[in-house]
Amino acid sequence: EVQLVESGGDLVEPGGSLRLSCAASGFTFINAWMSWVRQAPGKGPEWIGRIAGTTDGGAVDYAAPVKGRFIISRDDSKNTWHLQMNSLTTEDTAFYYCTTFSYTSGWSWGQGTLVTVSS
Amino acid sequence: EIVLTQSPGTLSLSPGERATVSCRASQSVRSNHLAWYQQAPGQAPRLLIYSISTRASGIADRFSGSGSGTDFTLTISRLEPEDFGVYYCQQYGTVPYTFGQGTKLEIK
Numbered sequence: 001e002v003q004l005v006e007s008g009g010d011l012v013e014p015g016g017s018l019r020l021s022c023a024a025s026g027f028t029f030i031n032a033w034m035s036w037v038r039q040a041p042g043k044g045p046e047w048i049g050r051i052a053g054t055t056d057g058g059a060v061d062y063a064a065p066v067k068g069r070f071i072i073s074r075d076d077s078k079n080t081w082h083l084q085m086n087s088l089t090t091e092d093t094a095f096y097y098c099t100t101f102s103y104t105s106g107w108s109w110g111q112g113t114l115v116t117v118s119s
Numbered sequence: 120e121i122v123l124t125q126s127p128g129t130l131s132l133s134p135g136e137r138a139t140v141s142c143r144a145s146q147s148v149r150s151n152h153l154a155w156y157q158q159a160p161g162q163a164p165r166l167l168i169y170s171i172s173t174r175a176s177g178i179a180d181r182f183s184g185s186g187s188g189t190d191f192t193l194t195i196s197r198l199e200p201e202d203f204g205v206y207y208c209q210q211y212g213t214v215p216y217t218f219g220q221g222t223k224l225e226i227k
Contacts, residue, residue, distance in 0.1 A: 106175045107154060107211075112163050
């Protein structure tokens with residue numbers, strides 16, 4: 001069974017940085033592609049970026065609102081993905097979810113971690 | 120960027136009725152990569168359908184998905200009380216992946 005567990009959410013001041021992690025189990029991690037999705041309070045989900053499986057080259061794509069500020073990475077030795085968030089603004093306040101897709105079971109989501117950007 | 124437009128914005132129905140939610144894409148969705156989610160208050164979105172019409176594990180057969188190209192539909196054949204909430208479509212065939220704005224299904 002696919003399990004995704006996010007951690008690292010916190011209250012941070014505008015202009016600050018935060019690093020989220022997503023621990024994965026239940027599948028072959030090195031092959032897996034992963035996307036980060038966020039959802040601001042009262043809003044719909046928003047895709048913010050993805051990282052390819054290491055066996056597919058590990059390329060990364062970002063959504064326009066976070067490009068140049070956020071960095072997605074992976075640690076295959078720990079079955080963990082990371083989201084480094086820099087230059088945070090109040091617009092980045094949201095629940096952040098890691099998600100992964102399988103052709104046999106579709107999209108799996110973690111439970112989410114809350115990031116609050118406020119002074 | 121592919122824009123997904125859902126209709127209606129709000130659907131007011133009674134248990135036992137049939138619900139139909141539409142999702143229209145601004146350009147063709149590649150490789151049938153279209154999913155539907157249900158979200159209850161305070162919870163993460165729950166996957167219902169992927170690849171346009173494949174039900175996720177544990178999803179009741181009253182949920183079905185259909186469509187192709189730019190027009191997609193989620194149908195709930197007979198509403199149960201636990202089906203009320205917000206529904207989203209998502210395309211994951213083209214980066215950036217995008218979501219519809221949501222359809223709120225409320226009890227009439």
